[in-house]
């Protein structure tokens with residue numbers, strides 16, 4: 001029977017499945033996970049640990065793997081894998097997996113929540129009401145950019161980008177996308193989405209939403225220069241990874257009014273959010289909730305358990321990334 005380290009409590013009771021099979025589960029207590037150093041400490045305390053379930057905030061690098069010499073499987077409870085040193089994992093023959101597919105709709109839903117909120121001032125209005133500052137309906141109260149009928153630019157047209165396009169149809173939006181690979185003509189037709197270059201996308205969109213993975217190619221993709229080339233009054237939404245956007249430049253352009261608003265779920269140094277961002281009224285700040293509907297998080301946990309069990313039982317897991 002194996003020892004399995006789980007970085008934090010997970011949604012649902014999938015972890016019970018490991019115990020029922022007789023495995024020993026060492027589970028981190030903090031809801032936010034043990035983190036890089038905490039995982040190392042637990043791996044040193046349990047030297048025979050054969051599998052680990054980690055969070056997107058746990059950096060899995062050579063140091064962690066050196067502490068977990070018996071590790072055979074690392075299941076990342078996320079679709080993004082920018083926290084994994086794939087080279088180090090491969091070099092040690094550790095199988096790493098992620099959780100694609102199950103969080104597509106949840107993340108697209110949250111992107112839309114941020115689109116609607118950033119444009120239509122729901123959170124800002126809530127603050128006004130709670131502060132007792134609402135004096136009644138006014139023709140100029142909290143006016144924002146339109147959502148219905150606007151031009152939506154989608155950066156990255158994988159599962160989540162496509163799910164956002166599907167939702168945009170219901171809002172009568174004109175959907176443009178850019179992606180390393182162009183979708184099939186059938187899919188473009190079905191989603192009513194037009195393929196354009198990244199620069200054309202950025203220059204044309206009224207609302208720009210990011211759905212690309214964080215890779216060396218996408219780090220800093222939404223640079224100051226690119227944001228300056230956006231239409232005046234455009235809106236930026238990011239549910240991908242914070243490092244895809246130049247956060248300081250975003251603050252500057254939101255402050256100057258070049259950009260009307262932003263909706264952010266991800267940040268460069270989570271959970272740190274700069275005071276500059278927090279001081280802006282025209283930004284909606286969510287605490288990385290993209291996949292946070294209950295059934296989705298429960299499915300992600302189950303996928304991690306299934307992946308770990310597959311490796312321990314000598315099978316190939318479904319979503320190997322190494």
Ligand code: GLV
Nearest residue numbers: 056078079080290
């Ligand atoms: C969330 O950000 C994920 O990568 O699953």
